[in-house]
Amino acid sequence: MAVFPTDVITDILGMLPVKALIRFRFVSKSWDSLIKDSNFAKLHLHSTFKINNDVKLILDSDTADDDDKAYSVDFDSLANLEQLPRPLKTGGGEFTSRIFGSCNGLLAVYHEGGGVALWNPSTRTCHYLPRLTIEDVVERDHDILGFEYDVIGDDYKVVQMKASGKPVMIYSLKTDTWKRIKDCPYQVPYGKRQDGAYLNGSLHWVGDEKDRYFGGRLVFGLDLGVEEFR
Known part of the structure; x- marks a missing residue:
């Protein structure tokens, strides 16, 4: 039987859907190592975007009961509805998972009682972040969150801060650690829960200027590359 060059095997596997790759990991140790390699993951992601293959739309519920569910459907056709098992269960009560x-x-x-997890619904794998204890918290202050990919550092980052703008904590998947950065010079009004929107290398929120009785509403961003607000 002819042996295919590694680059040919990589190109072929790179065009397959995730579910097929999960099965093919068991073909051999070399295939398992290839499919789990971070460089192959980037190649497969680029191929998926290029041919618009296996792109899913995630539908999320935001409830505080045992019925808390998420679903995926095909992005183009809105067909093949599939329920996804959540990595963080609410367990009922007042806390929600979203x-x-x-x-x-x-x-x-995010789950108020269980922390944060990075979840790959295609492979059903989940990475739980180290639990974070934030000090200097204003009473009744709520969490403001954000998640994106830092192109400069080739790293996935999670941002968690309080609506008051302090403290601001950033998690790095590459180092699997949290660190505190300079406090945010803006604040998010209490009760206005919002998650960061990513654009051009920065996460963005809508907030107010601090220390001004009639502070103006504005959009502020956190540059993930230099980890500074603007």
């Missing part, structure tokens, strides 16, 4: 960000097939899920 998806607060998505990037390159990864979903960021």
Whole structure:
């Protein structure tokens, strides 16, 4: 039997849907190692976007009961509805679990009682972030979140801060650690829960200027490359 060059095998596998790749990991140790390699993941992602193959739309519910569910459907046809098992269960009560960000097939899920997880619904794999304890918290201050890919650092980052603008914590998937950065010079009004919107290398929120009785409403951003607000 002829042996195909590694680059040919890589090109072929790179055009297959994720479900097929999960099965093919068991063909051999070399295929398993190839499919799990981060460089192959980037190649497969680029191929998926290029041919518009296996692109899904995620439908999320935001409830505080045991019925908390998420679903996926084909992006173009809205067919093949599939329920997704959540990595963080609410367990009932007042706390809710929600998806607060998505990037390159990864979903960021937040639960007030269970922390944050990065979830790949295609492979059914989940990475739980180290639990974060934030000090200097204003009473009744709520969490403001964001998730995206830092192109400069080739790293996935999660941002968690309080509506008051302090403290601001950033999680790096590459190092699997949290760190505190300079406080945000803006604030988000209490009760206005919002998750960061990513554009041009920055996460953006709508907030107010601090220390001004009639502070103007504005859009502020956090540049993920230099980790500074603007």
